[in-house]
Amino acid sequence: VPGQTWYLNVNGVNVTINVPNIAKAWFINDQASYEQLPVSYRGKYGQWGKAGLAESLPWLAVTFVNPVESVKWSVAHNGKKVASNVWTKDEGTISLVTFNKEELGTEIVAGTWTVTVNGDSADIVVVE
DSSP states (O other): OTTOEEEEEETTEEEEEEOOOEEEEEEEOSHHHHTTSOHHHHHHHOSTTOTTHHHHOOEEEEEEEEEESEEEEEEEETTEEEEEEEEEOSSSOEEEEEEOHHHHTSOOOSEEEEEEETTEEEEEEEOO
16 A cells, blocks of 8 residues: 555565555646646646746646645755655645745756655656
């Protein structure tokens, strides 16, 4: 089950298996990548062409296999941590998170961005 840790005993040997909960991680910088977001999430920001939407990009995005109630995240650029925080939702669960320059405190530039969410990591490679 994604997002869980399983402890197995195989022939007397204890084995720990961490099943990652990150389903997908990608870079959003244009209409095609924006439209990879679920329709429900895009509804929060509006359809492509809405004033200010394109100007708010780029974003880093991560979707989860199993939704969670809270997200403890950190983001690194080329191995150097740039930001971290904890997000919770008052009602319901979180199945997708996006990060922009305001949340990260820096521009999203070329390089390898590593997003770690609740202990699971995914790399997003951004090219010029």
